[in-house]
Amino acid sequence: MAGHHEPSYEDYVERIHYSEKYSDDHWEYRHVILPKPMLKLIPREYFDPEEPGVLRILSDSEWRGIGITQSLGWEHYEVHAPEPHILLFRRQKDYQEKYLNKQK
Incomplete structure (x- = not known):
């Protein structure tokens, strides 16, 4: 296995998948799919204490x-x-x- 290395965090970030947008009368939606192994690298406090392994709602930052x-x-x-x-x-x-257009 020469040259084989564990993917870095940056490798995972590059593999994040963004869906096409879809919308209803009020909202536009999309889903973002993280590579599954990336979940192990996300801070524990980002997960729901009631549901192990499930992320809570995250803030923008x-x-x-x-x-x-x-x-x-x-x-x-x-x-x-x-x-x-x-x-x-x-x-x-x-x-x-x-x-956004108001700022012009």
């Missing part, structure tokens, strides 16, 4: 801190206990028109 990169306005609003490596995000449908 927390999910950005673990390597998820998205534009402004997204919030982590739901966890999917059977698949804790999938994080569900949403933001207001017209977020960019409402907040």
